[in-house]
Amino acid sequence: MSRFLCIGDAALDVIVKMQTELHVGSDTSSQISMHGGGAAANTATWLANLGHSVYFSCRLGNDAAGRAIAAEFDQWGIEYRKEFLTNEKTGVVVVLVNNAGERTMFPDSGANSGIDEKNLPPLVGFDAAFLSGYSLFNPLSTSGVLRMISMIKAANIPLIFDPASVGTMTSFGRERVLEMLSVMDIAIMNDDEARFIAGKSELNDALESLTSLVPLVVIKTGSSGAIAQLRGDTLLESKTEAIAAIDTTGAGDAFAAGFIPHWLQSHNLMESMKAGNEVARRCVAIIGARP
Numbered sequence: 001m002s003r004f005l006c007i008g009d010a011a012l013d014v015i016v017k018m019q020t021e022l023h024v025g026s027d028t029s030s031q032i033s034m035h036g037g038g039a040a041a042n043t044a045t046w047l048a049n050l051g052h053s054v055y056f057s058c059r060l061g062n063d064a065a066g067r068a069i070a071a072e073f074d075q076w077g078i079e080y081r082k083e084f085l086t087n088e089k090t091g092v093v094v095v096l097v098n099n100a101g102e103r104t105m106f107p108d109s110g111a112n113s114g115i116d117e118k119n120l121p122p123l124v125g126f127d128a129a130f131l132s133g134y135s136l137f138n139p140l141s142t143s144g145v146l147r148m149i150s151m152i153k154a155a156n157i158p159l160i161f162d163p164a165s166v167g168t169m170t171s172f173g174r175e176r177v178l179e180m181l182s183v184m185d186i187a188i189m190n191d192d193e194a195r196f197i198a199g200k201s202e203l204n205d206a207l208e209s210l211t212s213l214v215p216l217v218v219i220k221t222g223s224s225g226a227i228a229q230l231r232g233d234t235l236l237e238s239k240t241e242a243i244a245a246i247d248t249t250g251a252g253d254a255f256a257a258g259f260i261p262h263w264l265q266s267h268n269l270m271e272s273m274k275a276g277n278e279v280a281r282r283c284v285a286i287i288g289a290r291p
Contacts, residue, residue, distance in 0.1 A: 002261050003053040003125055005157070007148060008040025008132030009112040010058040011091035012065040013249065015287055018098055035288030036072045037093050038112070039164050040132035042250040042289040046257030046279055048076040049291040055079040055126075057119040057148075061090035061111040072290070081119055085111050101245030101284060109138060116144025123155035127264055130256065133164035136180060137172040149183060160186040160260055161214075162252070166196045174199070178213065186263075187214040188256050194219045203227070207235060218259060218273065220252050220280075226259075226273045238273035243281060250289020255280040 012034060019029040036045065044056045056073065060066035062084035069090065073080050091110040097103045115135050129152050136145045152159055161184040163169055169177050177197055181187060187210065191203055194217075198206035203219065204227070210217040211231040218228040225240040245251075258279030263272040283289065 001052045002127040004047055005055050005126045005129040006040045006044040007057040008135045009038035010041040010069050011038035011093045013037030014094045016096050036069050036290050039253050042253035043256045045290045046254045048078050055121050059111040059115050060084050061088040062086050063090055065090035095249050097247050101248045103249045113140035115141045117147045126157050128158045130160045137168045158185045162188045163193050166192050181213045184214050186216045188218045190220045220255055225277050228269050236269050240277040245284040247287045248284050251280045251283045254283035
């Protein structure tokens with residue numbers, strides 16, 4: 001099995017599964033539950049679930065949410081810096097889920113803001129590093145994350161990047177996103193993110209354009225599966241059978257956890273996408289973003 005460094009947000013997800021359409025300004029009957037969340041933390045947890053060794057670089061507040069997240073990391077055997085930050089609150093994300101399983105998120109980054117190189121372990125023995133765009137594109141974290149990236153590249157550790165959110169990238173600025181992508185070894189994103197970054201309406205065109213920046217680009221296409229392309233090679237598509245999704249929160253994070261180790265071990269792009277799709281299917285069959 002492989003050893004991974006994951007960098008990004010750790011959060012408490014408050015899942016609001018609506019029983020009807022949203023009644024703005026009134027009551028909407030819902031089922032509410034709380035789960036561990038944060039995009040990179042989700043990927044870290046799925047990697048651990050698949051039997052891999054994981055160190056997670058994050059920041060936790062000195063509160064009940066932080067201790068609950070830490071307990072979950074301990075349960076999965078995930079290593080992390082066991083420090084709870086006084087006077088800072090752990091990140092929280094409220095997630096509205098409709099009857100189709102689609103989600104709308106309201107994040108409060110909390111203690112996640114300000115992550116930097118002090119949150120890195122010794123960069124020895126890692127097969128790859130996974131970075132979430134939520135950290136890189138957070139103005140309070142950007143400079144620190146850039147220093148982390150420089151150290152990871154200097155250690156010759158392959159760097160896999162998920163830009164995470166069109167909303168976050170819009171605030172950060174598309175041109176700056178393009179500049180950041182050029183230092184990544186692999187980029188994994190969804191179709192909306194790919195179209196936004198590439199500035200292309202056609203997904204295949206977006207994929208080809210993005211490979212001029214990143215040697216390997218993987219685009220998640222929701223219930224359809226994924227497409228991917230190595231620079232200079234042909235586009236490949238891995239289709240998946242649609243299932244009745246209960247909650248799509250974290251599906252893309254789970255996909256990354258299935259894809260990355262399979263790719264590192266086999267360099268078989270089609271089989272790696274299939275592995276990613278399989279873990280994503282497991283994720284959408286449950287409420288919450290974690291195993």
